[in-house]
Amino acid sequence: MIAKPRTKPISLLKLEALLKRLPEVHPKYSLIKSDYAKQKAGYLGEKFLEYPLSCLPGKDYLIFNDLRLLNGKHFFQMDVLLLTPFFISILEVKNISGSIFFNSLFKQIIRTIEGKEEGFADPVAQVKRQAEHLRDWLERYGFPALPIVPLVVIANERTVIKLDPRDKITPNFVIPSSDIISNMRFYDKKFTSPFLTPRQVKKLYSRLIADHTPVEMDIFQRYALQKTDLIKGVQCPGCLSFPMNRVHGNWKCLRCSHVSQDAHNQALKDYALLIKTSITNKEARDFLGSISSDTAKRILQQTCKVSEGNNKGKLYFIPVDKV
Ligand SMILES: [Zn+2]
Structure with missing residues (x-):
């Protein structure tokens, strides 16, 4: 069941409106356009996951999209959180075209497209960090320490995923979107005793929704723009x-x-x-x-x-x- 539906992020709507109203010759135009393209690809990748996630048994899984929670002083954001009484899974969704190589030694992924290489932060490290934040957050609100499964989901089926053959850890955390269901079945079998009562599930559901804080973006500050730049x-x-x-x-x-x-x-x-x-x-x-x-x-x-x-x-x- 979808507990928190995915909506188009306000930052994406802002960038869309900004691109319409900024002259193409403006010095910041190309930077804003490329930020917009990245955000849009991310959003589309997450949207793409809606179908595989809809195949999960609805009565057992609560699906939260795009949660941003405060852990003490800092916010942490999760693309998808799957809640069951037995375990939680956090999905970090990547929509990257071309081929990607996981360099676990340097905590980086290298994307190659049309002969060009580009580095990205390692999403495995990122989703593991989110799991730690969530563990602290659950503890702070007095919830039981239920198992958390962090996973990186590659949304684009055409992405070629390359791993270092010596790296035995990364393959456990990276899955193509078509493997979500079989992965969840695996964890369903692995975690067989419930950590949460139905009442606690309800309580956690409400707490997650109540604690969600959408990101505020001052677009003028971010790109050092003036209102007079707008058409x-x-x-x-x-x-x-x-x-x-x-x-x-x-x-x-x-x-x-x-x-x-x-x-x-x-x-x-x-x-x-x-x-x-x-x-x-x-x-x-x-x-x-x-x-x-x-x-x-x-x-x-x-x-x-x-x-x-x-x-x-x-x-x-x-x-x-x-x-
Ligand atoms: Zn016209």
Whole structure:
């Protein structure tokens, strides 16, 4: 059973909105684009796991996606946590194309693609660390010390996995996504006495959900950007160019003449993701462009059901759940 579903990470949504609104000639554009590509590959790899995980017997396994917990002073993040009364498994998901070689001596993996080599941090060491953090976390909340199985799952079936033949340890921790079920069956047979009562499972479930803290990312700080770097205006959903003009109650693209009734919604979502989730009439006019105060008021009243204050200081809250 899925106890915590996977949703598109807010950081990925922010990068998407940013790439739309940053001129391609901006000095940070290519860095942001490559960060976005990496994050997106990670997200797609984790999404890819949904099918094999759905084949696990639902009554025995609780599946938590993307948990970020506080262990004392530091956060630790787990791509997937599988909870049973008998054991916990943490899955670190890697979606890397090309061929990868596990260099356990230097705690690194080396990816080769199109003749180029690139180093990545060793995911086996990473997932073992997460297991240690989780062990501490369970202890801190008074849960029994149940066995924790850390695994690295290679999501991309075309990835060629290469291991040092002398390395006897790494193969125990790295599996292709198609092997998840058989691995879990193996651990089901290995751990036969329950560590948690049904009541404790429920308690742990609630504690994991309550303790999850999504990562906050200040995108301007991270890339040393200014708000003035952003392209303002409403984007044409047809040809993706900026800006659209407000004509007779609709938005009309200056380039391709596409007409839209509600293209401002996406612009307001971008504003919520990149700048802040509340907006005044004046800020909306400045960001959307070419509209009167009355039009801005109508748009904001339609889109934002919640507002606060009066007159010029009135703040409209852009619904982020729809972002
Ligand atoms: Zn257009």
